[in-house]
Amino acid sequence: MSLLNSAAATGSEPVAAVADVSMHYGSLTALDQVSLEFPPGVTGLLGPNGAGKSTLLSLLSTARRPAGGTVTLLGEQATKGAGVRRLRRRIGVLPQHFGFYPRFTVLEFTEYAAWLRKVPAAGRREAAREALRHVQMDRHADRRMGELSGGMLRRVGIAQAMVNKPALVLLDEPTVGLDPAQRVGFRSLIRGLGEQSAVVMSTHLAEDVAHVCDRVAVLLEGTVRFTGTVSELCALPHGDGSADDAPEVDGGSVEAGYLHLAGAEAVGA
Structure with a gap:
């Protein structure tokens, strides 16, 4: 298996794809000719801070818009104008830090997100309530956003990301700042999202990839160094990366596979 090409035959058409995309911030290259496909299920973007994960999500x-290359979403190239605005209505986004008006109630905030994504007025409140039920926050619908704990805020963040029933969900470091029990519950939510949509999750936590993701792409210094199944990543320190070589998938074996790539890069292998 090539470290630069996915060995996982999913049998599903990609919901999103990037081809040879590059992105620069002044003299800094954030992404360098990155090509990836994102089929239904959960795909993890694993890498350290500054690897280009958040830029790819953006x-x-x-x-x-990329400096070079193409971005294809839901079968259409994302360029400018009405086409992009239409595509945005089918995308849900949870930034690592999302803004909110603290005096909004949970329901008001989620309903506002539905309005932003052009959910029809007649069904907007019910869409908000359904999203809150999915993340077990419906009983807190009348609480003020400014009163919520960090874990509760992240749940509301998931609700606002899914209120429009998106085909593509983008999660940027969704479990950062959560305690271990909250992280376990949040992983269950993300797995559930992957049964309905294509989910792309940026993270630097090997445990999240092990417990949540179907596939993983490792980004280092703005380039893709591996794409494949989580089992194939775990197999790298132990064999040639084939499924037959794969050890049991857990946080430690995902981390070992990642460090194998990072270590090889460090010595120029």
Whole structure:
């Protein structure tokens, strides 16, 4: 298996894809000719801070346009104008830090997100309530956003990301700042999202990839160094990366596979 090409035959058409995309911030290259496909299920973007993960999510969300290459979403190239605005209505985004008016109630905030994503007025409140039920926050619908704990805020963040029943969900470091019990519950939510949508999750936590993801792409210094199944990543320190070599998938074996790639890069292998 090539470390630069996915060995996982999913049998599903990609919901999103990037081809040879590059992104620069002044003299800094954030992404360098990155090509990836994102089929239904949960795909993890694993890498350290500064690897280009958040930049890639910003391209998939249409918040930014690449300096070079193409971004394809739901079968359409994302360029400018009405087409992009239409695509945005089918995308849900949870930034690592999302803004909110603290005096909004949980229901008001989620309903506001539905309005932003052009959910029809007649069904907007019920869409908000359904999203809150999915994340077990419906009983807190009348609480003020400013009163919520960190874990509760992240749940509301998931609710606002899914209120429009998106085909593509983008999650940027969704479990950062959560305690271990909250992280376990949040992983269950993300797995559930992957049964309905294509989910792309940026993280630097090997445990999240092990417990949540179907596939993983490792980003280092703005380039893709591996794409494949989580089992194939775990197999790298133990064999040639084939499924037959794969050890049991857990946080430690995902981390070992990642460090194998990072270590090889460090010595120029």
